[in-house]
Amino acid sequence: ETGVTQSPTHLIKTRGQQVTLRCSSQSGHNTVSWYQQALGQGPQFIFQYYREEENGRGNFPPRFSGLQFPNYSSELNVNALELDDSALYLCASSLVVGSVYNEQFFGPGTRLTVL
């Protein structure tokens, strides 16, 4: 059983650019969540996808968007990058069955630096 993987590991962009981060969920999981973690802070929930549809969003602007694919891989897209977007971006997958929420398995993260 493979775990959650993310790519790339590190990324450097300049202000105003767009970025796409990728995540491959753990086998059998149907839900993926994305988190932003600034240095020294806890992860902040961005949004969650369940069966290819966004079904929950935290306090992040529309320039943060995502996709979940049939094979449960997913992408996080950020447009018009700002300096404050520099952070570790974490993907977490889980298996949701009915109203039962099982533990989330996190990937190693992508370190994004915006200059």
Place this chain on the structure above:
Amino acid sequence: LAKTTQPISMDSYEGQEVNITCSHNNIATNDYITWYQQFPSQGPRFIIQGYKTKVTNEVASLFIPADRKSSTLSLPRVSLSDTAVYYCLVGDIVQRGTYKYIFGTGTRLKVLA
């Protein structure tokens, strides 16, 4: 939204038992309490989850009093490799079908030789 409060940091020595207490006064009836461990530049890793009373697994115990307004993570006989940030989480139903975890700032545990 349920929020959690934890000590910012703790120091301990190898071989000691460490107890980290978390306050979550506004926990909702449906919320579970979950603890994660995070090493630098890595994603959080699940430690333990519970709803009430006591839960124990191979790495930790979780104690939850009857009012569920707090919880205590107990790590038996810590080692240097247990040095990490520990997060106490409660969930929140954002909308039907969505359950998000609210992370606080966590407790930085430093284990000394």
